[in-house]
Amino acid sequence: MVRELLWHWRNGLPAGRMEKAWWALTFTLLAFVAWSYFFQIKNFPHPHGDESSLLNIPYRFCEYGDAGYPAVYAHSFGAEKIRPYPPVAAFTMRNAYHAVVGFSPLKSRVFSALLMLTVVGSAGVFLWRTTDLTAWQRWLVLCQVGLASVMIYTARSMRFEQEVLFAGWIGAVFLPVLISWVTVGWIRCLLWVVAGAALGLAGTSHPFGLIFGIVGVWLLVFPSYWHQQDGLRLWQRLGLLGLGMVLAGIPTFLWVAADWDTFVAFSRAHKKLYADQERLLTDWYAGMPPWNRLRGVLSDTVLAHLTVLHHASYEDFFNYPVPAYRFRLVLHTIFYVQLLLVLGYFLYSVRRLFQNGNPWLHLLVWFALGFIAFGIWYPPIHTYKIYTSFFVNLAGGMIAWRLVAWLRQTAVPQALSVGMASACVAASFVVLHYAAMHAVHLSRSYRDGAYPHATLDQEYAALKEISDHLELRHDDRIVYTYVESWIAAGKNAHSLWESVNQGYVEPKSNADGAVFKNLNVGLIFRPVPTDTPEISARRVQKFERLSGLVSPMCLGGVVLNDFNADGAYSFYVRPDGAPPPLVVARMLRNQQVVLHKAVFEKEVRNFHEPVSLAPGRYVLLAWVQGTVRDDLFEVKYTMPSGAVQNTSVFLTPLCTLVPAPVYVEIDRTQPVHIGLKMAQGSCSLAKVGVLRLDP
Numbered sequence: 001m002v003r004e005l006l007w008h009w010r011n012g013l014p015a016g017r018m019e020k021a022w023w024a025l026t027f028t029l030l031a032f033v034a035w036s037y038f039f040q041i042k043n044f045p046h047p048h049g050d051e052s053s054l055l056n057i058p059y060r061f062c063e064y065g066d067a068g069y070p071a072v073y074a075h076s077f078g079a080e081k082i083r084p085y086p087p088v089a090a091f092t093m094r095n096a097y098h099a100v101v102g103f104s105p106l107k108s109r110v111f112s113a114l115l116m117l118t119v120v121g122s123a124g125v126f127l128w129r130t131t132d133l134t135a136w137q138r139w140l141v142l143c144q145v146g147l148a149s150v151m152i153y154t155a156r157s158m159r160f161e162q163e164v165l166f167a168g169w170i171g172a173v174f175l176p177v178l179i180s181w182v183t184v185g186w187i188r189c190l191l192w193v194v195a196g197a198a199l200g201l202a203g204t205s206h207p208f209g210l211i212f213g214i215v216g217v218w219l220l221v222f223p224s225y226w227h228q229q230d231g232l233r234l235w236q237r238l239g240l241l242g243l244g245m246v247l248a249g250i251p252t253f254l255w256v257a258a259d260w261d262t263f264v265a266f267s268r269a270h271k272k273l274y275a276d277q278e279r280l281l282t283d284w285y286a287g288m289p290p291w292n293r294l295r296g297v298l299s300d301t302v303l304a305h306l307t308v309l310h311h312a313s314y315e316d317f318f319n320y321p322v323p324a325y326r327f328r329l330v331l332h333t334i335f336y337v338q339l340l341l342v343l344g345y346f347l348y349s350v351r352r353l354f355q356n357g358n359p360w361l362h363l364l365v366w367f368a369l370g371f372i373a374f375g376i377w378y379p380p381i382h383t384y385k386i387y388t389s390f391f392v393n394l395a396g397g398m399i400a401w402r403l404v405a406w407l408r409q410t411a412v413p414q415a416l417s418v419g420m421a422s423a424c425v426a427a428s429f430v431v432l433h434y435a436a437m438h439a440v441h442l443s444r445s446y447r448d449g450a451y452p453h454a455t456l457d458q459e460y461a462a463l464k465e466i467s468d469h470l471e472l473r474h475d476d477r478i479v480y481t482y483v484e485s486w487i488a489a490g491k492n493a494h495s496l497w498e499s500v501n502q503g504y505v506e507p508k509s510n511a512d513g514a515v516f517k518n519l520n521v522g523l524i525f526r527p528v529p530t531d532t533p534e535i536s537a538r539r540v541q542k543f544e545r546l547s548g549l550v551s552p553m554c555l556g557g558v559v560l561n562d563f564n565a566d567g568a569y570s571f572y573v574r575p576d577g578a579p580p581p582l583v584v585a586r587m588l589r590n591q592q593v594v595l596h597k598a599v600f601e602k603e604v605r606n607f608h609e610p611v612s613l614a615p616g617r618y619v620l621l622a623w624v625q626g627t628v629r630d631d632l633f634e635v636k637y638t639m640p641s642g643a644v645q646n647t648s649v650f651l652t653p654l655c656t657l658v659p660a661p662v663y664v665e666i667d668r669t670q671p672v673h674i675g676l677k678m679a680q681g682s683c684s685l686a687k688v689g690v691l692r693l694d695p
Helices: 002-011 015-038 049-054 056-064 092-101 105-130 135-146 149-155 161-179 185-205 207-221 223-230 234-257 260-286 300-311 328-351 359-377 382-409 414-448 456-469 496-501 518-525 533-550
Strands: 479-481 493-495 513-517 554-561 569-573 583-587 593-604 611-613 616-625 632-638 644-650 660-666 670-677 684-693
Touching: 015 105, 015 135, 015 149, 015 414, 049 056, 049 456, 056 092, 092 105, 092 161, 092 185, 105 135, 105 149, 105 161, 105 382, 105 456, 135 382, 135 414, 149 161, 149 382, 149 414, 161 185, 161 207, 161 359, 161 382, 185 207, 185 234, 207 234, 207 359, 207 382, 223 234, 234 260, 260 300, 300 359, 300 382, 328 359, 328 382, 328 414, 359 382, 382 414, 456 554, 456 569, 456 583, 456 593, 479 496, 493 496, 496 518, 496 533, 513 518, 518 533, 554 616, 554 660, 593 616, 616 632, 616 670, 632 660, 644 660, 660 670, 670 684
Parallel strands: 479 493, 479 513, 554 583
Antiparallel strands: 513 569, 554 569, 583 593, 593 684, 611 670, 616 660, 616 684, 632 644, 632 670
16 A cells, blocks of 8 residues: 555556546645635634724725725815725725625625635646646645635735735736636737736735736736737737726726825825834834844844744734644744745846746746835835735745756755655645644634634624614714724714824814724823833823813713623713713623613722622723823622632723723622732722613
């Protein structure tokens, strides 16, 4: 048996059996990739802040038929007519998809998974049509591309990258591959136009998408190659591509030309915003492992970009896709080896004037290095790592197997080529093992019902329930929301980020309500070590703007998160007469939302002695005074089993204005200890309101 397997490894299966085995394994792999992308997609991964915010765009398109983004820009830079950011072409495909199937965070994640699955499937076609790799080698490369940790995470979340990678890959690579396959002349011409439109859509959706159009032109420097494929002259091919790009760029041109002065003003403000972010991000990334050990040897800017590149080798967002993977270092090593292969192949190709290999492999190498170079020019941020990860995995895998074939043809010892081939196989199987551990993680969570966080669907349901109860979602109500709470407002939504955080517009004095996640808004006012006197003064101004907005209002609702005490939302409403009773929504661990009315019981100001509470459910609202620096509001009480329950909430300077809520469930009459765990601040508890929740 072993001898037979070794013989087939050296000589290959018979043609018919080889083809059947290849197709069977390929479809099995794609089925496993699809399962990895779709199973439990609602619950994993943890929602990213950008996902929570950017979903406002397809929601507005479906609900109100506009292209607004009031979660961020509602009334500045001409946002009343059309959003200044992101570009108007962004999320075109996603908007069309939601217009057909309806809106929900789950449906949006499904769309991301569909796009990435299409990219992986078309990458398989690309490997089949353009490379001289064996069927098994193509299968192993496809494993590394489709099951990489960064790819799994990207397929299960929502940001710009899914659509930009899909459109850029289809326009720059996949459609040109199909063109060489098609025999009908007019269909070839049409595909060139569609390819140009896809490249135009990618480039006008996000700056990273420009790389597809810039680098994709590489193929066109081989006119003799393409003349054999499509029978067109270079100027004809460029004309068809250009026509598609122009058609895709018309909306963006109209968007920019509609109000040029406003566009220029926005660009200047955005440039300043990115400069401020770059300063903070550079310091943050430079302090991250593994490159932080070189701090003092290399500049912080270099270390920050090295850290961003390092993130492309492995995804670990709230311990997802695989918690504490034991072979993580191996996956890092595989990525860096592939990156070195890509760089080495590029330098070798330059020396050979790109007469080696085929233009398709050169194209992938250009893409990998192009995205790395663009990332160095761009402010350091790791959220765009899928571009680098995808092309390094694809190009590096192909180059590794070409190196194996070259070693077999040289006079070097055969053991070297066998060792290289074994390393390639082992690398693919480590990635397969990682994907299997991801599958185990998802299956166990599903079996045990053990979900680590609330889903976006659950958060939106809780926000909508309280907002509907407080009548804030009416289109005529002026409601301010932060970037993650926009679902609580109606059509006339206003932005706390735009008004309070950035100061582009002044908050309206006649606002009907304000809804925000306490921790996210609180971090606006949190001082950091790199603050300058100017930045500190701006923080004070931001706090004054929020205080002026909510002071005429009263706390009307609270969303509590059973998964995370720091995940609370606050609803402030302008009272029409007597303040309404507080409404509390709890996001339960079974993914349900329960609504309660809260009845005020007592106010506590003496914190030297415990407070006795009768059996029941309570929410404690804590106001603090003084300087808050990474302190915790703690509530301790004894469970019936004798165990001490300790619930704490992270405090920010916001808690001097907006109370920090803590949920407490008492099974028997017992003393409850209320206090602070001081870190480095000098704050103290001002008062704690005790409210009982109805059953």
